[in-house]
Amino acid sequence: MSLTNIMFYFFALVAALSAISMIFVKNVFYGALLLIVCLLSVAGIYVLSFAEFVAVVQIIIYAGGILVVIIFGIMLTSRMAGKPLLVQHGNWFPGLLVSGVMFVLLITLLSQQSFMQPSLPPQPEKQIGNIGVGLMTDFVLPFEIAGVLLLAALIGASVVASTMKSNRE
Amino acid sequence: MVPVEHILYLAALLLTAGLAIVIVKRNAIMVLLGIELMLNASNLNLIAFNRLQADKIDGQMFSLFVIVVAVCEAAVGLAIVLRVYKMYQTSVPDEVSELKD
Numbered sequence: 001m002s003l004t005n006i007m008f009y010f011f012a013l014v015a016a017l018s019a020i021s022m023i024f025v026k027n028v029f030y031g032a033l034l035l036i037v038c039l040l041s042v043a044g045i046y047v048l049s050f051a052e053f054v055a056v057v058q059i060i061i062y063a064g065g066i067l068v069v070i071i072f073g074i075m076l077t078s079r080m081a082g083k084p085l086l087v088q089h090g091n092w093f094p095g096l097l098v099s100g101v102m103f104v105l106l107i108t109l110l111s112q113q114s115f116m117q118p119s120l121p122p123q124p125e126k127q128i129g130n131i132g133v134g135l136m137t138d139f140v141l142p143f144e145i146a147g148v149l150l151l152a153a154l155i156g157a158s159v160v161a162s163t164m165k166s167n168r169e
Numbered sequence: 170m171v172p173v174e175h176i177l178y179l180a181a182l183l184l185t186a187g188l189a190i191v192i193v194k195r196n197a198i199m200v201l202l203g204i205e206l207m208l209n210a211s212n213l214n215l216i217a218f219n220r221l222q223a224d225k226i227d228g229q230m231f232s233l234f235v236i237v238v239a240v241c242e243a244a245v246g247l248a249i250v251l252r253v254y255k256m257y258q259t260s261v262p263d264e265v266s267e268l269k270d
Contacts, residue, residue, distance in 0.1 A: 008171045012179045019186040019206060028198055035202045038183070042209055045176065051216045051229050054236075058212075061236055066205065066243050073198050073247040077260045087196040088261070095192030099185040106181035115173045121223035130226050131233075139230050146237045153241035161248035163255070 004048055011044040028085045032070045036063055050121050053128050176217035184210035197250045197260045201243060208239045 018038040025031050039062045046055035078085040121127060135143050183206055190203030212232040219228025254260050 005171055008175075012175070016179060016182050019183050022202065022206070023186060023189050023193060028196055031199055031202055035205060038206065039209060042183075042213060045179075045213065046216055048171070049176070049216050049220050050223065051219065051232070054212075054216060054229050054232050057233060057236055061240055062205075065240060069243060069247055070198065070202070073250060076251055077198065077254045079258075085196075085198075087194050087199050089193050090195050090263075091192050095189050098192060099189035102188065103181060103185040106185070107178060110174060110177050110181065113174075116221045118170050118173055118220035119223045120170075127226070131229060134226055134230055142230075142234055146234055149241055150237065153244050157244040157248040160245070161251045 008045060008048050011041040011048070014038075014041040015045070026086050026089075028074050028087050029071070031087070032067060032074065035070075036067050039063070050124055050127060053131050170220075173217050173221065176213060180210040180213040180217070183207070183213065195261050195263060197253070197262050198247070200262065201246045201250070204246075205239060205243060208235060208242075211235060 015038045018034045018041070022031050022034045022038070025034060039058060043055040043058040043062075046052070046058060074085050187203040187206030187210065190206065191200050194200060194203065212235050215228040215232040215235070219225070219232075250260055253265055257265050259265065
């Protein structure tokens with residue numbers, strides 16, 4: 001077993017354990033930290049799958065952006081300062097039934113398929129340059145649409161969350 | 170190299186864990202975290218299938234756009250959660266039931 005395989009299974013184990021323990025944890029703050037652990041180990045798997053740029057984007061956006069936003073959300077919606085924000089659980093039976101059935105179904109269907117063997121990229125060191133060229137040539141329309149979507153989400157989020165009195169209140 | 174199936178198994182586990190979190194948790198922020206987990210499972214699938222044709226970068230580009238959409242969803246979702254918390258003093262989705270009867 002080579003070193004990359006050992007690293008892959010380590011990251012996969014960390015991601016799976018943190019995702020499963022997110023189901024059972026009660027404190028929302030611990031849930032956010034477990035999500036970040038899971039996403040960082042998924043970024044490790046991206047690196048091992050020759051998607052370095054996606055891995056770096058994942059680390060920057062999730063660890064730098066989403067985590068801060070979520071922690072602000074947790075701080076602003078906890079009723080008493082200093083007390084942890086605890087979450088109640090409900091619908092144990094339907095939730096575990098639906099997800100368990102879906103998991104078993106996916107695993108059985110995937111194990112019946114036969115996939116091609118993965119191949120090494122021809123020039124791994126040029127992968128990021130290829131992504132940059134692709135963003136400006138083949139994928140320029142979704143790139144621009146993503147920019148407009150980000151602007152719309154920025155304006156929408158700041159308008160929705162603002163405390164300015166509107167005329168209707 | 171690691172076979173593609175093992176990455177797909179991990180993605181299936183992350184997807185179903187996210188689904189269970191969305192259904193079980195009674196807090197809007199935890200529901201958003203579950204949705205992030207499900208989006209990451211789809212990203213993992215895209216990266217895994219991108220390895221099959223390593224000279225192409227389509228899967229990686231698609232996962233980048235999925236990340237962008239996930240960011241927008243998290244920002245707008247948390248803004249809505251804050252707004253609802255200000256109006257109803259709760260972040261439990263089941264208690265916001267004015268339209269119920």
